Amino acid sequence: MNNNSLKPCPFCGGNGVRKLIKPYRKIKGRGQSYLAIIGCETIGCTVEVSQAGFTREDAWNYAESRWNNRATKGTVRGNDIEKAIEILKRKTTIPNKDESWTDIDKAYDAAISALEAQQTNSWVPVTERLPEAEKEVEVTIERRMENKTYRFTCRAFYEDGTIRNDDSGFNWNDYDDMEYDEEHDDYRVSEGWFEAVTYAEEFAVIGDFVVAWRPISEPWKEEKSC
Ligand SMILES: [Zn+2]
Numbered sequence: 001m002n003n004n005s006l007k008p009c010p011f012c013g014g015n016g017v018r019k020l021i022k023p024y025r026k027i028k029g030r031g032q033s034y035l036a037i038i039g040c041e042t043i044g045c046t047v048e049v050s051q052a053g054f055t056r057e058d059a060w061n062y063a064e065s066r067w068n069n070r071a072t073k074g075t076v077r078g079n080d081i082e083k084a085i086e087i088l089k090r091k092t093t094i095p096n097k098d099e100s101w102t103d104i105d106k107a108y109d110a111a112i113s114a115l116e117a118q119q120t121n122s123w124v125p126v127t128e129r130l131p132e133a134e135k136e137v138e139v140t141i142e143r144r145m146e147n148k149t150y151r152f153t154c155r156a157f158y159e160d161g162t163i164r165n166d167d168s169g170f171n172w173n174d175y176d177d178m179e180y181d182e183e184h185d186d187y188r189v190s191e192g193w194f195e196a197v198t199y200a201e202e203f204a205v206i207g208d209f210v211v212a213w214r215p216i217s218e219p220w221k222e223e224k225s226c
Contacts, residue, residue: 006038007068014042016067021059024052028177028192028205035127036063050127052209054144062149081119088112123212130213133160134169136196137213141206154195155216156206161191170194174202 006016016038024035036059039048049066053059091108095101123140124131131137139156142149157170161179164186165172172178178187193206 005064005068009040009042009045009047010070011047012040012042012045014040014045017041018060018063019048021056024059025192027054027207027209029207030054033209034059036060038063038067050125052211058144081115081122085112085115085119088115121214121217123214125212126210130160131158133158133163136216138216139193139206139210140212142209142211144208151211155197156193156210156213157196157203158193158210158213159189159191161188163189165189170203177205 006018008014009016017040018036019039020037022035024033026032031054033052033054034056035050035052036056037048037050040046049063049070051059051063051066053062088108088111091104093104093108095104134157136155136157138153140151140153142151164181164184165178165188166186168189170189172187172189175189177190179190181188193210195204195206197203
């Protein structure tokens with residue numbers, strides 16, 4: 001293992017190091033996967049990337065290429081938006097001669113609501129947080145071919161492994177990968193990601209890596225004119 005191939009931290013210039021590798025999700029039909037984390041060595045700097053792979057080496061390689069290619073400038077993170085909203089809410093700017101306090105209020109409100117909209121639409125990495133079980137979300141999926149990797153999106157839902165057949169909002173009758181729960185004499189839906197379909201009769205197991213999710217967008221509505 002060497003850290004020489006890692007570029008310095010984009011934020012503080014500190015050394016990039018391989019921090020951790022651990023067993024990650026079992027993906028249906030593909031087996032055990034691993035999660036590798038590479039981060040900045042500087043104490044107090046929390047910059048890191050994580051990436052999953054089907055072997056340890058695979059995970060390290062993907063994490064390394066993500067670390068070396070990560071966006072440096074102009075990346076607005078969820079925490080930054082939250083902080084910006086907090087600051088904007090104080091509305092501390094004073095009006096120019098040709099402006100009123102109402103103009104200032106409106107400007108702040110516009111900025112805040114634009115940021116809030118962006119916040120609800122932002123992607124959440126699965127390593128950070130998972131969605132509520134069985135709630136339909138949009139996901140970014142990463143597919144690995146020989147030497148290529150590409151990403152696409154689809155609608156999906158997550159099962160956290162605790163929901164029993166009787167309580168599930170989905171029909172699992174034709175699905176055989178269930179875990180028997182003796183205590184409740186019922187089957188539990190095993191943990192994993194499933195594609196959510198609107199018109200098809202059956203949903204499918206997602207056999208690639210789900211890397212991030214976000215709430216599905218609201219349907220379009222005509223704007224009302226007053
Ligand atoms: Zn750093």
